Amino acid sequence: MNAPLSPARIGTLPADADPAFLHDVLRGLAMPQKVVPARWLYDRRGAELFELITHLPEYYPTRTERALLASHAAAMAHHIGPHHTVIEFGAGSASKTPLLLAAIRPAAYVPVDISGEFLHASARQLAALFPELPVHPVVGDFTRPLQLPMLDDAPRLGFFPGSTIGNLVAPAAVDLLRSMAATLGPAAKLLIGFDRLKPAALLLPAYDDAQGVTAAFNLNLLQRINRELDGTLPVTAFRHQAIWNETETRIEMHLEAMRELAFTVAGQRFHMRAGETLHTENSIKYGPRDMRLLLQAGGWSPLQEWSDDAQLFSVVLAQASGSGTMQA
Numbered sequence: 437m438n439a440p441l442s443p444a445r446i447g448t449l450p451a452d453a454d455p456a457f458l459h460d461v462l463r464g465l466a467m468p469q470k471v472v473p474a475r476w477l478y479d480r481r482g483a484e485l486f487e488l489i490t491h492l493p494e495y496y497p498t499r500t501e502r503a504l505l506a507s508h509a510a511a512m513a514h515h516i517g518p519h520h521t522v523i524e525f526g527a528g529s530a531s532k533t534p535l536l537l538a539a540i541r542p543a544a545y546v547p548v549d550i551s552g553e554f555l556h557a558s559a560r561q562l563a564a565l566f567p568e569l570p571v572h573p574v575v576g577d578f579t580r581p582l583q584l585p586m587l588d589d590a591p592r593l594g595f596f597p598g599s600t601i602g603n604l605v606a607p608a609a610v611d612l613l614r615s616m617a618a619t620l621g622p623a624a625k626l627l628i629g630f631d632r633l634k635p636a637a638l639l640l641p642a643y644d645d646a647q648g649v650t651a652a653f654n655l656n657l658l659q660r661i662n663r664e665l666d667g668t669l670p671v672t673a674f675r676h677q678a679i680w681n682e683t684e685t686r687i688e689m690h691l692e693a694m695r696e697l698a699f700t701v702a703g704q705r706f707h708m709r710a711g712e713t714l715h716t717e718n719s720i721k722y723g724p725r726d727m728r729l730l731l732q733a734g735g736w737s738p739l740q741e742w743s744d745d746a747q748l749f750s751v752v753l754a755q756a757s758g759s760g761t762m763q764a
Contacts, residue, residue, distance in 0.1 A: 449664075449665060449666055449702055450664065450666075453664055453665060454664070456577070457476055457664065457665065458665055458702060460472060460473050460476060461476070461661055461665060461701055461702075462701060462702065462704060464714075465701060465704075465706045465714075466706075469713075469715055470708070470712070470713070470714040470715065471714065471715040471716075472657060472661075472714060472715075472716055474603045474716060474717040474718070475550060475577060475579060475603075476657060476660070477653065477654070477656070477657050477716060477717065478528075478549075478550055478551050479551060479656070479660050479664075480551055480553050480554055481656050481659075481660075482551075482653060482656050482657070482660070483528060483549075483551045483554040484554070485649060485652055485653040485656060486528070486653055487528070487531075488649050489645070489649050489650055489653060490531070492645045492647065492649060492650075494641040494642050494645045494646070495642045495645065496638075496642060496748055496749070497598065497599050497629075497631055497642070497748075497749055498531075498532075498598070500744050500748045500749040501532060501597060501598065501629050501749050501751060502531070502532050502535065503744065504742050504743070504744060504749065504751050505532055505535040505536060505597075505751065506535055507742075508742045508751075509535055509536065509538070509539035510539060511740075511742070512536070512539060512540070512627065512740075512742070512751075512753065513539040513540045513541075515739060515740050515753055516540050516593055516625055516627070516753065517591070518540065518541060519541070519542070519543045519590050519591070520540060520542050520543060520590060520591050520592060520593040520625070521542060521543050521544045521545075521546065521587050521588070521590045521591070521592050521593070522536070522537065522540070522542045522544070522545050522546065522592075522593050522595050523546045523548065523584070523592060523593070523594050523595065523619070523620065524545070524546070524547045524548060524594075524595040524596075524597075525548050525578040525594060525595070525596045525600075525616065526548065526549055526550075526578055526596065526598070526600050527547030527548060527549045527555060527558065527559075527573075528549055528551075528554065528555075528558070528598075530547055530558045530559075530561075530562055532597050533545075533547075533562060533595070533597075534562065534565055534566075536595060536627070537562075537566060537569065538566075540593070542569065542590075542593070543570075543588065543590035544569065544570040544571070544572065544587060544588070544590070545562065545566075545569055545570070545571050545572070546571075546572045546573070546574060546584060546585065546587070547559055547562070547571070547573050547574070548573075548574045548575075548576055548578050548582060549573075549575065549576075549578075550575070550576065550577050550578075552575040555573050555575055556573055556575075559571050559573040572585045572587075578612075578616075579604075579608075579612055579615075581615070581619075582619055584619065591623050591624065591625070592620040592621055592623075592624040592625075593620075593624065593625050593626070593627060594616050594619075594620050594624060594625070594626040594627070594628075595626075595627050596616070596626065596627070596628040596629065597627075597628075597629045597751075598629050599629055599630065599631035599719060599749075600629075601613075601628060601629075601630065601720075601730075602630070602631050602686070602718070602719045602720040602721065602722070603717060603718055603719060603720075604718070604720075605718065605720070606730070609720075609730060609734070610730065610733045610734045611734075612734070613626075613730070613731065613733070613734020613735060613736060614734050614735045616734075617734065617735040617736060617756050617757075620756070621756070622756050623756065624755070624756050625739075625753060625754065625755050625756075626731075626736055626753070626754045626755075626756075627751065627752075627753050628731075628751070628752055628754065629749065629750070629751050629752075630722045630727045630749070630750045630751075630752060631719065631720075631721050631722065631748075631749055632721060632722060632723070632743070632747050632748055632749055632750055633685055633721040633722060633723050633726075634721065634747075634748060636680040636682075639680060639687055639721070640678055640680060640687070642687075643678035643687050643689060643719065644676065644677075644678040648676075650676065650678070650689075651675070651676035654676045654689055654691060654716055654717075655671055655674060655676060655691065657691070657716055658671045658674060658691065659671055661701060665701050665702050666700075666701070666702055666703070667699065667700065667701040667702075668699045668700050668701075669697075669699045669701070670697060670699065673693060673694055673695055673697055674691045674692060674693060674694065674714075675691070675692050675694055676689070676690075676691065676692075677689065677690040677691070677692050677713065684718075684720070685720060685721050685722075686718045686719055686720040686721060687718070687719040687721075688715060688717070688718055688719075689715075689716045689717040689718075689719075690713035690714060690715050690716065691713060691714040691716060692711065692712070692713045693708040693709065693710055693711065693712050693713070693714075694710065695710050696708070696709055696710050722750075724741070724750070727741075727750060727752060728752075731752065731754050732757070735756065735757050736754035736755065736756060736757060737754055737755050737756075737757050738752055738753075738754045739752075739753045739754055739755055740752070740753045741753075
């Protein structure tokens, strides 16, 4: 049994330790199914590894979505309209963003990401590509309330590419969409990516690649805990797992203990049995009806959808609820 949480027993931590990270890790390790929220996978090294993942042959979402943006940018711009301030949630490397910005000619661009170093580097690159475009990077966790910079009265477009919405179970996804609607305002639009439901034989390799990059990405979380929270987790005693959960229509990423383990984090003691796992990420896959229902529950009215011929991925444009319906 794990020792109960006790703030008084927390050891000395680095001065810059993130209290939210500490809270989530200690709370998650004390649960019967150990869990750490997926957002903590993305420190600088995690962001770099994920960028490598997006270029792997097994990982179809990024190249499929990029092709959709390239092929349909003009149509997207037509439905979005001119002179929007684009706020990108979880911007990362912003590798797909130039395709959108070139098409819609925005008033300003506000990338938001939890990894500050990675965010500022990508923001500088984007500013060089669009020298006339005001770029205002915001370091923050977009799953929590955000303080945005002072912006003009231009209408706002939220941009949420990738399949990040699938990392959240339904109640949390609805809460996030509602938070985005509140942040962006009543006249806003949202351009969002959804990974489509497909056979497990295609999904599993995308989360357990032959080169082991996804495994390194997952295991990096343990290294981050050790480094930032004075952890003693034996990283080599864990292995990466990707599992298809048919009932929940999601890929789950876990870190499995290969032997019985005892370790500490911030001075608190924890144990894991051989075969016990730490659940690190979900990636929920959506059918067309599921996408629309989720958006509507989150305060958004779907306007338009673009999908590839194989129905691997969809990009949906939605408007803050109260106007508009899905077009054919």
